[in-house]
Amino acid sequence: MNSSIQTFAYIQNKGSDTIVNLALAWAEAYQKIKPDISISVTGGGSGTGITALINKTVDIANASRQIKPEELAAAKAAGLNPQEFIIARDAIAVIVNPENPVQHLTIEQLSKIYRGEINNWKEVGGEDRPIVRLSRETNSGTHVYFLESVVRLGNSKDKTIFSSDTLLLPSSEGIIAEVRDNPNAIGYDGLGYVTSEVKVLAISSQATPDVFILPSADTVSNNTYVISRSLYMYTQDIPTGAIKDYLDWILSPEAQLIVKDLGFVPVN
Amino acid sequence: MKRNRISGDKIINFIIKVCGYSSILFVTLILLFLLREGIPALANVTLKNLFGTVWYPIEEYFGILPLILGTLLVTIGAIIIALPFGIGTAIYLSEIAPKWISDLLKPIIEILAGIPSVVLGFIGILVVVPFMRKIFDLPTGLTAVTGSILLGLIAIPTIVSIGEDALNNVPPSYRQAALALGATRWQTIWGVTLPAAKNGILTAVMLGVGRALGETMAVMMVTGNAPVMPVKWNSFFLPVRTMTATIASEMGEVATGSAHYQVLFFIGIILFLISLAVNITASSVSTRQRKRAERILS
Secondary structure, three states, X not given: OHHHHHHOEEEEEEEOOXXXXXXXXXXXXHHHHOOOEEEEEEOOOHHHHHHHHHOOOOOEEXXXXXXXXXXXXXXXXXXXXXXXXXXXXXXXXXXXXXXXXXXXXEHHHHHHHHHOOXXXXXXXXXXXXXXXXXXXXXXXXXXXXXXXHHHOOOOOOOOOOOOOOOEEEOOHHHXXXXXXXXXXXXXXXXXXXXXXXXXXXXXXXXXXXXXXXXXXXXXXXXXXOOOEEEEEEEEOOOOOHHHHHHHHHXXXXXXXXXXXXXXXXXXX | OHHHHHHHHHHHHHHHHHHHHHXXXXXXXXXXXXXXXXXXXXXXXXXXXXXXXXXXXXXXXXXXXXHHHHHHHHHHHHHHHHHHHHHHHHHHXXXXXXXXXXXXXXXXXXXXXXXXXXXXXXXXXXXXXXXHHHHHOOOOOOOHHHHHHHHHHHHHHHHHHHHHHHHHOOOHHHHHHHHHOOOOHHHHHHHHHHHHOHHHHHHHHHHHXXXXXXXXXXXXXXXXXXXXXXXXXOHHHXXXXXXXXXXXXXXXXXXXXXXXXXXHHHHHHHHHHHHHHHHHHHHXXXXXXXXXXXXXXX
């Protein structure tokens, strides 16, 4: 009787919409191994998850970006000591409509498109069509990552922002739906979310602008695909008990196999 | 026995009175909360930034003008669409349709009012958005006018039910007099019934405006949410971002008490003021109607 009370635990897990499917798959697999543990997983965006962590309403926050200095300060002010875990890696795929003849872009061209400096597909070797830029909302970790690594090309002093006519869509599904239907559209999303109804572009790095690479687990692992990033989980403090067991399991080879199944890249 | 009944009456009266006043209390509390959370934005964000034209909160650009104009554009478009359909339906139901047809149509219109806006938004994404892009040859179908169409659908049931009530309140003797003078049915509707119900119909339209103004989900799904200033001649056919969609999509991420949080509440204050103005207009119009009715009767 006493031991069952001790092992029963309820873990609240919330945050990045990029990670939510992965976190759900992990939670389901883990609950099969340990029926006493109950894990609830919700999305909402990286910022939402970290805010919830700071407000102490979740045990683990999922984030597709690192915690910001001001969020860390807020967490410390709330008496927390957030711990970071890199749980998987992810490629961000740049997607267009299958009718669009463009097959690849340099990362500079991609940056200029989202800055609003390139406005027609013919400027990058496509048809004479206006470019409709799609992005996730600003609360998405993917948005922040794309702003820093693509729009600003990793230059932290650059304060350029997305062209103001960039469409900010509230969900990954919204981006896929619009790209699928609209031959003018360009969008970006985690590789795990890309369906066969849209076309993934090959992207070249600044160092080798002639070598265009398609995103995949291999090209992310060997660092040839440039738009890739780490995915994180944050805990309120140094994890103990059930939360520690869960995070240890997530980094185990068994759990990292699930990462690969969902189109993400394992960390080890 | 008698005393019991009187004290029972008093208790019931008191409970009903509390219910009546509680709505005033709730509105006041909501307003106070909005003011408490939103007014500090004026101190923490410069006025030039706050009333600027760039909205990009993660880099501290808090220009709310594109959002206000976006909301106004989508709402005006919705009313242009909902007005003829709403009033036309109300006239048909009240003046023209045989009783069995209006008995059939009224519940159907009420079902339209009950459809969750997220469902309308979903239909919007799958049907209206690709349709608009092809018909008008637009860069994208996620535009202000797409939002207006969905909001129009949402506002129509409100306009129909209140407009129909207003038409039904016109005394039958007015119509009988017009018909007796040899007016056709259309002349009676256009020259007598509609003018007599004018204020009630204005109220219906104002409440329809209020319904469209506050709608969030459907608009967020189909207007593209790009915070551009809708000042070009073709802005109606370009993406816009509304105030409600901004609050809904960003409130979840903000740190409590940050400048971004305060600005979102400030947007809430502006929405509150706009819908207050709309409601005051609606109720002042309907009070005028009552006074006029009293004058006619006396």
